[in-house]
Amino acid sequence: MTAKTLAPTLSDRELDLVDAYWRAANYLSVGQIYLLDNPLLSEPLRPEHVKPRLLGHWGTTPGLNLVYAHLNRVIRDRDVNVVYVCGPGHGGPAMVANAYLEGTYSEVYPAVTQDVDGMRKLFRQFSFPGGIPSHAAAETPGSIHEGGELGYALAHAFGAALDNPDLIVACVVGDGEAETGPLAASWHSNKFLNPVTDGAVLPILHLNGYKIANPTVLSRIPQEELEALFVGYGYRPITVAGDDPAAVHQQLATALDEAFDQIAAIQRAARLDGERGRPVWPMIVLRTPKGWTGPREVDGDKVEGTWRSHQVPLAQTRTDPEHRAQLEAWLRGYRPEELFDDTGAPRPQLRELMPVGERRMSANPHANGGLLLRDLDLPDFTDYAVEVARPATETVEATRVLGAYLRDVIARNPDRFRLIGPDETASNRLSAVFEATDKTWLAGTGPDDENLAPDGRVMEVLSEHLCQGWLEGYLLTGRHGLFNCYEAFVHIVDSMLNQHCKWLIRNRELPWRRPIASLNYLLTSHVWRQDHNGASHQDPGFIDHVANKRPEVVRVYLPPDANTLLSVTDHCLRSRDYVNVIVAGKQPALAYLDMDAAVAHCARGLGIWEWASTAPNGEPDVVLACAGDIPTLETLAAADILRRELPDLRVRVVNVVDIMRLQPDTEHPHGLSDREFDALFTADKPVIFAYHGYPWLIHRLTYRRTNHANIHVRGFKERGTTTTPFDMVMLNDLDRFHLVLDVIDRVEGLGTRAALLRQRMVDARLAARRYTREHGQDDPAISGWTWDPNHRAPSRSQDGRSEEAR
Structure with missing residues (x-):
């Protein structure tokens, strides 16, 4: 009209x-x-x-x-x-x-x-x-x-x-x-x-x-x-x-x-x-x-x-x-x-x-949202802890555990917290939130619909742009939220993230602008567990995009299990003026740390896992580093092989939750000094780094370190398809057997001494691939692997083969 x-x-x-x-x-x-x-x-x-x-x-x-x-x-x-x-x-x-x-x-x-x-x-x-x-x-x-x-x-x-x-x-x-x-x-x-x-x-x-x-x-x-x-x-x-x-x-x-x-x-x-x-x-x-x-x-x-x-x-x-x-x-x-x-x-x-x-x-004041910002009333995240009697022996879905925590965040903050995502809340195993709320919906409804209501606190629409825009507007006017998304498709909002980061940088520099709640991403259904959907769903590059932004405003976390995910999420929901990216798997996965250990590990951002190392204190022959839940699994499985097959090899396992810790402290507020970095990763020993994303990001973060020439990174090499989970890591040379090969090839003097083990690792890769082609699934001995602290070096026959190998 x-x-x-x-x-x-x-x-x-x-x-x-x-x-x-x-x-x-x-x-x-x-x-x-x-x-x-x-x-x-x-x-x-x-x-x-x-x-x-x-x-x-x-x-x-x-x-x-x-x-x-x-x-x-x-x-x-x-x-x-x-x-x-x-x-x-x-x-x-x-x-x-x-x-x-x-x-x-x-x-x-x-x-x-x-x-x-x-x-x-x-x-x-x-x-x-x-x-x-x-x-x-x-x-x-x-x-x-x-x-x-x-x-x-x-x-x-x-x-x-x-x-x-x-x-x-x-x-x-x-x-x-x-x-x-x-x-x-x-x-x-x-x-x-x-x-x-x-x-x-x-x-x-x-x-x-x-x-x-x-x-x-x-x-x-x-x-x-x-x-x-x-x-x-x-x-x-x-x-x-x-x-x-x-x-x-x-x-x-x-x-x-x-x-x-x-x-x-x-x-x-x-x-x-x-x-x-x-x-x-x-x-x-x-x-x-x-x-x-x-x-x-x-x-x-x-x-x-x-x-x-x-x-x-x-x-x-x-x-x-x-x-x-x-x-x-x-x-x-x-x-x-x-x-x-x-x-x-x-x-x-x-x-x-x-x-x-x-x-x-x-x-x-709504145009200066920090003036109106009220802290979230957060439950004690330790109340949701997964019991871990022994590391790497029981499986749990990390995001399903997080869903119970977010359910209670929503219940306690009915006027200032929203969970937003593109039609993936249930898919990402966060369904527990629907015990406290529904999905916002004012369009028509039918008899088969579930969890739809005008006053729902979960917002879903199949447009990542719209999810990001809603959440930015919500945060900029003084509220809190979390954006959960499939990892590969969050790239759709790359440019929107650019603009928000620029806003945050200036926001921090203007004394009259008050801090706002951080923009929090939970990226799940990630590259290593999108084997069923194939290459279209396999891209971990959002981390690289975020890491390019000004260090004052970006943080990236790769919690390896459920308890570390709870600790990291609680930290991010309390933070101000950041973009926080959390990458965590939704599929059943091993739990490594009890809650006390998880809190300490996340507070450090990285650290030595003594229980998985054969040289946690003394100088190691090799450092096995890992960041991300699947790289952590493969690293631990490789460490298990090494302690059994090469008991005299001194191995240190280092897990990284906050990848910004890898940068020098002169480049990022979370960065390690050279002294701290060298103490963890050594100044001259091989470092085999299993990483969730594209390998070159780790090189970029560490290129100025004393030992950079000895850091060898395995990660996603854009070799994805529809296959089994273990075949995915093998396609990208991130599997446990390949990590053992990397150790043998890079530890001085080990190549000749471990030639037979090297051959067995090559054979094991071939056997694993053959099994998937014949059975359509991974070998249960691989997919069902757990950490047994009682394993010892197996007895060997005169031909040098272990009983297990024979």
Whole structure:
């Protein structure tokens, strides 16, 4: 439908106020893009007043300012709690301009005062060396959204609204952004928003017609088709369109009043009248010219309303007098003398439109989520401990154990913790959580459905982008969560992770931004136990991607068993301002450490396993290192062979939980000093390292160590297929027999002495493969291996073969 203006919503006075505020925001936005000095045009523009490098984006900015001005009127009139999510990627000038007008910018950056000098600083810093970015970012008060990349605004907005019943999130979606896959999926978030316990999201699709150099899809389809699209998504679209400012002001004011009335009615019906159906939420389609109020033509080419206004419409203003004259006319067209007094302060009529205090969108505490963050009420994770009488003798599903712990985390934190994932909670063995909650669901249900409810705390949708976006929005507004995902497919959110890491880095550097809960990933159904699904499900490379990020904000944990998984998860849920990646298997696996040992081991991040070593204290002949549950299994099985077959060989087994410990302490806060590293791994002995992921990451983390030349890493070599679990490790030379071969080949003097054992290891690999081909499963002697501390070196016949081998 189109917003009606038969009876004007705005009085003449209100229309003047909204228009004056819009002009002021536009003036400040243009000034940021262009000016170094002369901020109030107190003299004619000269070349030295203009920046030598013109960077920024004008085209989307006037529309963002328009929406901001009108939302301020609504907030002031209704006393509602609103945050503004700016989807158009480089809308930074608008967001900064409005924060400055509202006074918030000067509160958090006292040097940028509301006077001529402060305005000069505001303009100079924008897209300037040592200044601020051109997009909405952590530096921008009121922003919860890193605007350097498109596609995530609406998911962030819905995440922010979850469990925030009094909050309305106004989310401007650019029509270029609307073409991205993550944004297209995000429209379905309305099926997961509970009007009783959650807030509301008001999407505002801003159609200005163009991207960088091309028209946008949604701006060029017929209006009837566009409205049908959003009706199909489950929204009630309200259209505002035009290029006459007064008419658009009236339309947009009417549309916003209708939308806020509908939101209030929906929430009232759900909360007071018991309405349980899925609401049809309002949204606004706003059509205005790209680069509106800017230059109409430049050098004979049309600019306003075209793609030419996308970035800097007048590109030669420092060197071209004609361009500079056009810029001055453009700026004076906003009539700055009516907007700012002689000192540079906003005139009183502008303040009439603005909300005050925390009702200002730039000062809303939800946009600085750490201010609202409350610690989780966590159960004692040691209460969920698996009993381990002897290491590596009993099997357990680590994530199933974790599920019981997460069940109680959810039960104790019904308003600030969500478990999110792409349709894999049960598959990942976390089903115990459904004893405490259901899955969030407001779409239709059938008789065969299970665990679906509007107030569920588990959120599942088959879009990793959407899961990540929801959780980021939830965390950025002061809550906690965990994202569980198949390891191979979490790569889908690589770019989203990049943006969140950049946000966290700046968040930590800004004293006025408070720490937020960490972004926690649980990656399971991992590479070594995706043998049934095959190569498409086999990729451990997300760890490499995370390890490339700034060390201040990333942590990677590879707990080898259930008790270490409990300890690591509890630690991650308590942490702040990190991205924590936990990789753990879901299949039955051996338990190695009792809870006391697990807590100590995780606190160290790595350590010698004395019970598995034949030289835990003295200098070893070889170090068997491992990181990850399957590499740990194969390493222990190899150590078992060595202690039985080569009892005089001094073997040290080192398990690594926190792989960042491998870096030098000068490179990562968790890193080991060279002295500590050499004490564990030696300065000159062979290190056979069995690693969960791609081998080169371990080399990258350790390349500066004294003994790096002797570190030999086995890991995933991109040799995957549909086969048995043990055949998978053999395909990648990570199996126990190959690890023994590596020891024989690398320990000085052992090759000749252990030639027969070497031959037997080669034969054992061949026999294991033959068994899988004949029986379709692994040899039970391999798959059922456990650690027997009573094993001794077998007796041997005169031909040198052990009785076991014969």
